[in-house]
Amino acid sequence: MNPSTDKRRILVxxxxxxxxxxxxxxxxxxxxEFLFEGFDLFSFPENARLFTFDALSFxxxxxxRYAGTGVEAVVTSDEQFGPFLASIVGKRLGLPHTPLEAVxxxxxxxxxxxxxxxxxxxxxxxxxxxxxxxxxxxxxPIPFPFYVKPVKAAYSVLARRVDSYEELRKxxxxxxxxxxxxxxxxxxxxxxxxxxxxFTEEPFSMIAEGILHGRQVTANGYARDGRVTMLGTVxxxxxxxxxxxxxxxxxxxxxxxxxxxxxxTAVRLLEGMGFAHGVFNIEMRIDPASGAVxxxxxxxxxxxxxxxxxxxxxxxxxxxxxxxxxxGRVPAVKHRQGRDAHAASFVxxxxxxxxxxxxxxxxxxxxxxxxxxxxxxxxxxxxxADLQREMKWLGSYRYGTFNLGGGSLxxxxxxxxxxxxxxQFHPRGHREPSVExxxxxxxxDD
Numbered sequence: 001m002n003p004s005t006d007k008r009r010i011l012v013x014x015x016x017x018x019x020x021x022x023x024x025x026x027x028x029x030x031x032x033e034f035l036f037e038g039f040d041l042f043s044f045p046e047n048a049r050l051f052t053f054d055a056l057s058f059x060x061x062x063x064x065r066y067a068g069t070g071v072e073a074v075v076t077s078d079e080q081f082g083p084f085l086a087s088i089v090g091k092r093l094g095l096p097h098t099p100l101e102a103v104x105x106x107x108x109x110x111x112x113x114x115x116x117x118x119x120x121x122x123x124x125x126x127x128x129x130x131x132x133x134x135x136x137x138x139x140x141p142i143p144f145p146f147y148v149k150p151v152k153a154a155y156s157v158l159a160r161r162v163d164s165y166e167e168l169r170k171x172x173x174x175x176x177x178x179x180x181x182x183x184x185x186x187x188x189x190x191x192x193x194x195x196x197x198x199f200t201e202e203p204f205s206m207i208a209e210g211i212l213h214g215r216q217v218t219a220n221g222y223a224r225d226g227r228v229t230m231l232g233t234v235x236x237x238x239x240x241x242x243x244x245x246x247x248x249x250x251x252x253x254x255x256x257x258x259x260x261x262x263x264x265t266a267v268r269l270l271e272g273m274g275f276a277h278g279v280f281n282i283e284m285r286i287d288p289a290s291g292a293v294x295x296x297x298x299x300x301x302x303x304x305x306x307x308x309x310x311x312x313x314x315x316x317x318x319x320x321x322x323x324x325x326x327x328g329r330v331p332a333v334k335h336r337q338g339r340d341a342h343a344a345s346f347v348x349x350x351x352x353x354x355x356x357x358x359x360x361x362x363x364x365x366x367x368x369x370x371x372x373x374x375x376x377x378x379x380x381x382x383x384x385a386d387l388q389r390e391m392k393w394l395g396s397y398r399y400g401t402f403n404l405g406g407g408s409l410x411x412x413x414x415x416x417x418x419x420x421x422x423x424q425f426h427p428r429g430h431r432e433p434s435v436e437x438x439x440x441x442x443x444x445d446d
Contacts, residue, residue: 007033009071010323011062013086014038014078017378018304022319032323035071037062041080041185042380050181055188056195059085063092071095073326077304080153080185083107083278084192096328098278098300104197105273106298107189109151109207111199116295119272123265123295125210130168132204137165142208148172150182152189152203157393158182161211161243172206178389212285212294217252219266219282220306220318222325226276230263231321231333232310236283237441239349244396249344250309253442258286265293275300279322305345305401308376312343312405340405342412348400348420350427353391355383356399360425372419376403399427413438 008031012019015036023034037058040046066089074090074097076082083103090097105111116124128141130148148168149159162168174182186203193199216238221230233252236245252259266282281303283296302322311317315337324331350356359381369377378401382390390397402419406412413435420426420433 005033007031008073008323008327009033009035009069010327011035011037011066011071011074011089013062013074013076013089014041014080014082015076016040016078016304018307019077021376021378022304022307022317035066037065038078038081038085041078050184053184053188055081055085055191059088059092062089067093072328073323075302075322075326077302077322079299079301081188083300084189088192088196090326096277096326099274099276100192100196102273102275103300104189104193104199106275106300107152108193108199108201108203109149109297110201110205112298113207113209115273116269119269120265120295122292123269125212125294127207127209129201130206130208132206140165140168140208142210144168146208146210148206148208150186150203151201151205151207152186157185160395178392212287212296214286214288214294215254216283216285216296217254217262218248218303218306219262219284220280220303220310221263221266221270221282222279222321222331223270223275223277224325224330226271228267228270228275229333230266231318232314233259233262234306234309235442239351240441242351242396244349244351244394245347246349247344247346248305248309249342249442250306250313251342254286258291261291261293262286265295269295269298273298277325279318279325281306305403308403309343309345311338312340313338315339338405340412341407342409343403343405344412344416346402346404346416347398348402348426350397350399350429351395352427352429353387353397354427354429355387355397356381356425357428358425359383364424368419368422371422374405375415375419377401397427409439409442410435 076086087100145163216236235249239246279302315334321331
């Protein structure tokens, strides 16, 4: 608490666009003071700081700056650095925090898979390490095809299906600048891991994971005093024929018994891994043949993109859950008391690599938001080397995100189509969404 203003002081580490937007919401103006530390990993020129960033020095600097200043919570929704830094800073400031061992285990995909195997063997695909010095087919631990991803990464960066050794080599053939970026993205985790754990498997390797099939979902929840509470499951819907997210839709359309098995899987894994405090989400697929719940990965953080989905449908903000939990309070959670029956975060993508048909100005983007006050709009403007890198690392260019609600799925999808029609700078290959196809997709397998 800030004694001069009676505002709750919240320290936000590595805030992303969702954190910044909600912190500016008028509802918090009189009651909260948000303090930001860190930088945007995905926007130039801020991300140039990556090349000089030292995680251990950052921790010491932040602790010195905020010790004894009335900060009541340390929070983050960042995937790359936020969880392990918030854990240590929160502990050093004497505040509720997620146990560091659980964070390091979850974020190191090799140790996470080993934990899944120990706690719930049926949840794992085949998996194995591909060390960074690999140079022959015999170094590949499981048969093709499989998904390959960095042992420590975030937001699907460099996660890709590969069907042959040649595809794997091409995918992992980096220029010196790309390799330097990857090294600097992983180094902070490695430094903290070496300083605060007995883990010996370096996080610079890749992991191969067998391909999982079926509907994909993201289950959300939190832990307090060692007990996990589930909040709700979001359907993670792909663009047809791809593994790229087209939207995140809440509530899930899956049957109740499947949702119960999803919740049970999440609770058993999170509690078994010692995730005693904090907000999390866990990505899963439901096997179409057996109905088994298979785990893709756990994210030891809140999903900022989902903050308002729960508010629209259930009447509570996931951001408020995050604030209350890390301030030592019991989160106030509601169920189906929001203004909308359905909500979704739609992701606009370019698969051609050509980028936007033209570069919009700030006034044009602001006008779109002003004409659609019920929507939450984000645009990500990239071109040149930044665009090329995103295409290689992610396989598509995400140029926009729309969070919307509706009284029915048809209403929701109609609003999305109408909003898409207002944009005059789509990539040239953009096709207007079909409400009929979206409705059919919402109830079928991906």
